[in-house]
Amino acid sequence: MAVAKRKPRIVKQEEPAVSTAELMKYYRDMLLIRRFEEKAGQMYGMGLIGGFCHLYIGEEAVVVGMMAAAVEGDSVITSYRDHGHMLACGMDPKGVMAELTGRRGGYSKGKGGSMHMFSREKNFYGGHGIVGAQVPLGTGLAFAHRYRNDGHVSLTFLGDGAINQGQVYESFNMAELWKLPVVYVIENNRYGMGTSVARSSASAELFTRASPFGLPGRQVDGMNVLAVKAAAEEAVAHARSGKGPYILEMLTYRYRGHSMSDPAKYRTKDEVTRMRAEHDPIDQVMKRLIDGGMSDEAKLKQIDREIKDIVTGAAEFAQDSPEPDPAELWTDVFAEA
Secondary structure (H helix, E strand, O other): OOOOOOOOOOOOOOOOOOOHHHHHHHHHHHHHHHHHHHHHHHHHHOOOOOOOOOOOOOOHHHHHHHHOOOOOOOEEEOOOOOHHHHHHOOOOHHHHHHHHOOOOOOOOOOOOOOOOOOEOOOOEOOOOOOOOOHHHHHHHHHHHHHHHOOOOOEEEEEEOOHHHOHHHHHHHHHHHHOOOOEEEEEEEOOEEOOEEHHHHOOOOOHHHHHHHHOOOEEEEEOOOHHHHHHHHHHHHHHHHOOOOOEEEEEEOOOOOOOOOOOOOOOOOHHHHHHHHHHHOHHHHHHHHHHHOOOOOHHHHHHHHHHHHHHHHHHHHHHHHOOOOOHHHHHOOOOOOO
16 A cells, blocks of 8 residues: 655744854854765765765754754764764864774774764764664763753754664653653654655654653754754753753754665655755855845855865865774773773
8 A cells, every 4th residue: 555655844933033143153063064074975985984974964953953052061962874963062073084084083093983983072972873772872861960960961863763763762761750851852854764754654743752751842843943943942941950851853854865875766856956945954044144134145155165174174184194003993892990
């Protein structure tokens, strides 16, 4: 029996008032992720990046908007589509690109690659290649925050494919039972690898999957950084105040395939073109800046050039960085007790 295919949709929500400086920061942060990912795609095609590589192009507003509501000390954990999250956490593009290319200057000393890099300094706990595995870990980070009573929260990102994993629901139950300070962020980019959400989920509203456990939440326009910021502030305030977990479903869209090896033939070019033309998160902010008289095309193009220079520098650093010493195979395997 054929399954009706739902068209990609975007929910409309109120947007908070922000200053010119804030809007310019969101523009720069999203543009850095976009240009970095474009360069990573090029380097993968040149054979400079091996293994798996999942790009975040199109989804930039989600992590930038979420991080706008975070404070220093909050924890972040995500899946294998993680480069954007690293950059939004303030990790150095040079270290991220060096890790992608398996070099000694990378955040995991060249041993983690695209999917597994970490930064204790930035409270970024991965990058995890197993679907849904980061959700119980993010719940554990929230438990640590509650145990220490440090006032911080865990931002735990997962994809629409991970929402079907059993450990996700065990985590929801535990988080609500113990009122843990965690915000679960479903990055619903419409396709779990190559399967449309309409073919894998009986419900069109994935955030309601947590309602039996009592988690409050809602759907958000994940292509609009201001809508994300508003929802993030509400969710983070709820978790930080001791009321327990909150779940946000970000309706977003990836322009590239699931990974660099995916030709994405399961959707039409018209669908991708329409989403990019009508809902691109960076274009939305650019239009707002220009129409509001807060900036002009010349200044925004200058920012783009600056961002491209940063990304080019990261690529050069990565290629100049030496490969790990073979002895590194024996390090970071066990923790000192």
